[in-house]
Amino acid sequence: MKDLTFWTILAVFEEIFGRGLFWAMVVAAVLVTLAYIYVLIRDHSISWRKFLLAQLSMPFGAVAAVWFVLAVTNSRLSNLGGPVDVIVFLGIAAAGAVGTAILVYTAQSLFLRRPPSA
Template sequence: MKDMTFGTILAVFEETFGIGLFWTMVAVAALVTIAYVYVLIRDHSISWRKFLLAQLSMPVGAILAIWFVLVMTSSKLTDLGGPVDIIVVLGIAVAGAIGTAILVYTIQSLIRPRQ
Protein backbone atom coordinates (compact mmCIF):
# COMPACT_ATOMS: atom_id res chain seq x y z
CA MET A 1 0.00 0.00 0.00
CA LYS A 2 2.02 2.92 -1.33
CA ASP A 3 -0.68 5.58 -1.31
CA MET A 4 -2.92 6.34 1.65
CA THR A 5 -6.08 7.65 0.02
CA PHE A 6 -9.62 8.06 1.29
CA GLY A 7 -10.72 5.18 -0.92
CA THR A 8 -8.05 2.91 0.54
CA ILE A 9 -9.07 3.73 4.12
CA LEU A 10 -12.73 3.22 3.21
CA ALA A 11 -11.94 -0.18 1.71
CA VAL A 12 -10.01 -1.22 4.83
CA PHE A 13 -12.91 -0.27 7.12
CA GLU A 14 -15.44 -2.02 4.88
CA GLU A 15 -13.27 -5.15 4.88
CA THR A 16 -12.75 -5.05 8.65
CA PHE A 17 -16.36 -4.48 9.73
CA GLY A 18 -18.29 -5.64 6.68
CA ILE A 19 -20.07 -3.31 4.30
CA GLY A 20 -23.45 -3.44 6.06
CA LEU A 21 -22.15 -2.88 9.59
CA PHE A 22 -19.72 -0.16 8.52
CA TRP A 23 -22.34 1.92 6.72
CA THR A 24 -24.81 1.34 9.56
CA MET A 25 -22.22 2.74 11.98
CA VAL A 26 -21.66 5.73 9.68
CA ALA A 27 -25.43 6.38 9.50
CA VAL A 28 -25.86 6.10 13.28
CA ALA A 29 -22.92 8.46 13.85
CA ALA A 30 -24.45 10.96 11.41
CA LEU A 31 -27.86 10.76 13.13
CA VAL A 32 -26.35 11.25 16.59
CA THR A 33 -24.33 14.21 15.32
CA ILE A 34 -27.42 15.82 13.78
CA ALA A 35 -29.38 15.24 17.00
CA TYR A 36 -26.52 16.75 19.07
CA VAL A 37 -26.40 19.87 16.90
CA TYR A 38 -30.20 20.12 17.13
CA VAL A 39 -30.04 19.94 20.93
CA LEU A 40 -27.34 22.61 21.11
CA ILE A 41 -29.30 24.95 18.82
CA ARG A 42 -32.59 24.28 20.63
CA ASP A 43 -31.20 24.83 24.14
CA HIS A 44 -28.85 27.73 23.24
CA SER A 45 -26.36 26.46 25.83
CA ILE A 46 -24.85 23.39 27.41
CA SER A 47 -26.37 21.92 30.57
CA TRP A 48 -23.38 21.31 32.82
CA ARG A 49 -25.19 18.68 34.89
CA LYS A 50 -25.95 16.64 31.76
CA PHE A 51 -22.40 17.27 30.55
CA LEU A 52 -20.98 15.88 33.82
CA LEU A 53 -23.08 12.73 33.53
CA ALA A 54 -21.96 12.36 29.92
CA GLN A 55 -18.32 12.67 31.01
CA LEU A 56 -18.80 9.97 33.63
CA SER A 57 -19.85 7.60 30.83
CA MET A 58 -16.63 8.16 28.87
CA PRO A 59 -14.56 5.32 30.43
CA VAL A 60 -17.33 2.86 29.62
CA GLY A 61 -17.38 4.08 26.02
CA ALA A 62 -13.61 3.74 25.72
CA ILE A 63 -13.65 0.17 27.00
CA LEU A 64 -16.60 -0.80 24.78
CA ALA A 65 -14.94 0.69 21.69
CA ILE A 66 -11.74 -1.26 22.28
CA TRP A 67 -13.70 -4.45 22.99
CA PHE A 68 -15.80 -3.97 19.81
CA VAL A 69 -12.74 -3.55 17.59
CA LEU A 70 -10.98 -6.52 19.19
CA VAL A 71 -14.04 -8.72 18.61
CA MET A 72 -14.51 -7.54 15.01
CA THR A 73 -10.85 -8.17 14.15
CA SER A 74 -10.62 -11.46 16.10
CA SER A 75 -7.69 -10.04 18.05
CA LYS A 76 -6.52 -9.95 21.66
CA LEU A 77 -4.64 -7.30 23.60
CA THR A 78 -1.66 -9.66 23.60
CA ASP A 79 -1.53 -9.29 19.80
CA LEU A 80 -0.39 -5.67 20.10
CA GLY A 81 3.05 -5.55 18.56
CA GLY A 82 4.52 -2.12 19.01
CA PRO A 83 4.10 1.59 19.62
CA VAL A 84 1.90 2.14 16.57
CA ASP A 85 -0.55 -0.51 17.78
CA ILE A 86 -0.72 1.18 21.19
CA ILE A 87 -1.36 4.55 19.53
CA VAL A 88 -4.16 3.05 17.42
CA VAL A 89 -5.78 1.43 20.49
CA LEU A 90 -5.55 4.71 22.40
CA GLY A 91 -7.14 6.49 19.42
CA ILE A 92 -9.96 3.96 19.42
CA ALA A 93 -10.45 4.51 23.15
CA VAL A 94 -10.55 8.29 22.75
CA ALA A 95 -13.01 8.08 19.86
CA GLY A 96 -15.24 5.71 21.84
CA ALA A 97 -15.12 7.93 24.90
CA ILE A 98 -16.00 11.10 22.99
CA GLY A 99 -18.72 9.36 20.98
CA THR A 100 -20.29 7.93 24.12
CA ALA A 101 -20.24 11.33 25.86
CA ILE A 102 -21.98 12.95 22.89
CA LEU A 103 -24.53 10.12 22.71
CA VAL A 104 -25.31 10.26 26.45
CA TYR A 105 -25.62 14.06 26.46
CA THR A 106 -27.89 13.99 23.43
CA ILE A 107 -30.15 11.27 24.84
CA GLN A 108 -30.43 13.12 28.16
CA SER A 109 -31.30 16.37 26.41
CA LEU A 110 -33.90 14.75 24.18
CA ILE A 111 -35.55 12.93 27.11
CA ARG A 112 -35.41 15.83 29.57
CA PRO A 113 -35.45 19.12 27.62
CA ARG A 114 -34.24 22.31 29.25
CA GLN A 115 -36.90 24.05 31.33
Protein backbone atom coordinates in the same frame (compact mmCIF):
# COMPACT_ATOMS: atom_id res chain seq x y z
CA MET B 1 -0.21 0.27 -0.35
CA LYS B 2 1.89 2.93 -2.00
CA ASP B 3 -0.58 5.82 -1.78
CA LEU B 4 -2.75 6.56 1.23
CA THR B 5 -5.96 8.04 -0.12
CA PHE B 6 -9.46 8.46 1.26
CA TRP B 7 -10.68 5.56 -0.88
CA THR B 8 -7.91 3.30 0.42
CA ILE B 9 -8.84 4.07 4.03
CA LEU B 10 -12.51 3.51 3.21
CA ALA B 11 -11.72 0.12 1.68
CA VAL B 12 -9.62 -0.88 4.70
CA PHE B 13 -12.44 -0.01 7.14
CA GLU B 14 -14.97 -1.89 5.01
CA GLU B 15 -12.66 -4.90 5.04
CA ILE B 16 -12.11 -4.75 8.81
CA PHE B 17 -15.73 -4.32 9.88
CA GLY B 18 -17.61 -5.65 6.89
CA ARG B 19 -19.51 -3.41 4.50
CA GLY B 20 -22.87 -3.56 6.30
CA LEU B 21 -21.56 -2.95 9.83
CA PHE B 22 -19.24 -0.16 8.72
CA TRP B 23 -21.97 1.78 6.94
CA ALA B 24 -24.39 1.17 9.82
CA MET B 25 -21.82 2.74 12.17
CA VAL B 26 -21.38 5.69 9.80
CA VAL B 27 -25.15 6.26 9.63
CA ALA B 28 -25.43 5.99 13.43
CA ALA B 29 -22.61 8.51 13.89
CA VAL B 30 -24.24 10.95 11.46
CA LEU B 31 -27.64 10.61 13.17
CA VAL B 32 -26.18 11.16 16.65
CA THR B 33 -24.19 14.16 15.40
CA LEU B 34 -27.28 15.71 13.80
CA ALA B 35 -29.28 15.10 16.98
CA TYR B 36 -26.51 16.73 19.04
CA ILE B 37 -26.49 19.79 16.78
CA TYR B 38 -30.29 19.95 17.04
CA VAL B 39 -30.10 19.85 20.86
CA LEU B 40 -27.48 22.61 20.95
CA ILE B 41 -29.54 24.84 18.65
CA ARG B 42 -32.79 24.09 20.49
CA ASP B 43 -31.43 24.71 23.99
CA HIS B 44 -29.22 27.70 23.08
CA SER B 45 -26.72 26.61 25.74
CA ILE B 46 -24.95 23.64 27.27
CA SER B 47 -26.36 22.14 30.46
CA TRP B 48 -23.35 21.60 32.70
CA ARG B 49 -25.16 18.97 34.77
CA LYS B 50 -25.82 16.88 31.64
CA PHE B 51 -22.28 17.56 30.48
CA LEU B 52 -20.85 16.23 33.76
CA LEU B 53 -22.93 13.04 33.52
CA ALA B 54 -21.83 12.64 29.91
CA GLN B 55 -18.18 12.97 30.97
CA LEU B 56 -18.65 10.33 33.65
CA SER B 57 -19.74 7.90 30.91
CA MET B 58 -16.52 8.40 28.91
CA PRO B 59 -14.44 5.60 30.51
CA PHE B 60 -17.22 3.12 29.80
CA GLY B 61 -17.32 4.26 26.17
CA ALA B 62 -13.55 3.89 25.84
CA VAL B 63 -13.59 0.33 27.17
CA ALA B 64 -16.66 -0.55 25.07
CA ALA B 65 -15.01 0.75 21.89
CA VAL B 66 -11.84 -1.27 22.43
CA TRP B 67 -13.87 -4.35 23.35
CA PHE B 68 -16.06 -3.89 20.23
CA VAL B 69 -13.06 -3.65 17.91
CA LEU B 70 -11.41 -6.68 19.52
CA ALA B 71 -14.65 -8.68 19.16
CA VAL B 72 -15.34 -7.66 15.56
CA THR B 73 -11.77 -8.25 14.39
CA ASN B 74 -11.47 -11.51 16.34
CA SER B 75 -8.28 -10.26 18.02
CA ARG B 76 -6.88 -10.20 21.53
CA LEU B 77 -4.74 -7.70 23.40
CA SER B 78 -1.90 -10.22 23.19
CA ASN B 79 -1.90 -9.64 19.40
CA LEU B 80 -0.63 -6.08 19.80
CA GLY B 81 2.64 -5.94 17.91
CA GLY B 82 4.22 -2.64 18.77
CA PRO B 83 3.85 1.03 19.51
CA VAL B 84 1.71 1.74 16.45
CA ASP B 85 -0.86 -0.83 17.59
CA VAL B 86 -0.99 0.76 21.03
CA ILE B 87 -1.46 4.22 19.46
CA VAL B 88 -4.29 2.87 17.31
CA PHE B 89 -5.99 1.35 20.36
CA LEU B 90 -5.60 4.60 22.28
CA GLY B 91 -7.23 6.39 19.34
CA ILE B 92 -10.08 3.87 19.35
CA ALA B 93 -10.54 4.39 23.09
CA ALA B 94 -10.52 8.19 22.69
CA ALA B 95 -13.06 8.04 19.88
CA GLY B 96 -15.27 5.73 21.92
CA ALA B 97 -15.06 8.02 24.95
CA VAL B 98 -15.94 11.17 23.01
CA GLY B 99 -18.68 9.42 21.04
CA THR B 100 -20.24 8.06 24.22
CA ALA B 101 -20.18 11.49 25.87
CA ILE B 102 -21.94 13.04 22.88
CA LEU B 103 -24.47 10.19 22.79
CA VAL B 104 -25.21 10.42 26.53
CA TYR B 105 -25.56 14.21 26.47
CA THR B 106 -27.87 14.04 23.45
CA ALA B 107 -29.98 11.23 24.91
CA GLN B 108 -30.39 13.14 28.18
CA SER B 109 -31.46 16.27 26.33
CA LEU B 110 -33.91 14.50 24.05
CA PHE B 111 -35.49 11.96 26.40
CA LEU B 112 -35.10 13.33 29.94
CA ARG B 113 -36.70 16.74 29.59
CA ARG B 114 -37.33 18.52 32.86
CA PRO B 115 -40.74 20.05 33.36
CA PRO B 116 -41.03 23.78 32.57
CA SER B 117 -40.61 26.16 35.49
CA ALA B 118 -43.75 27.94 36.71
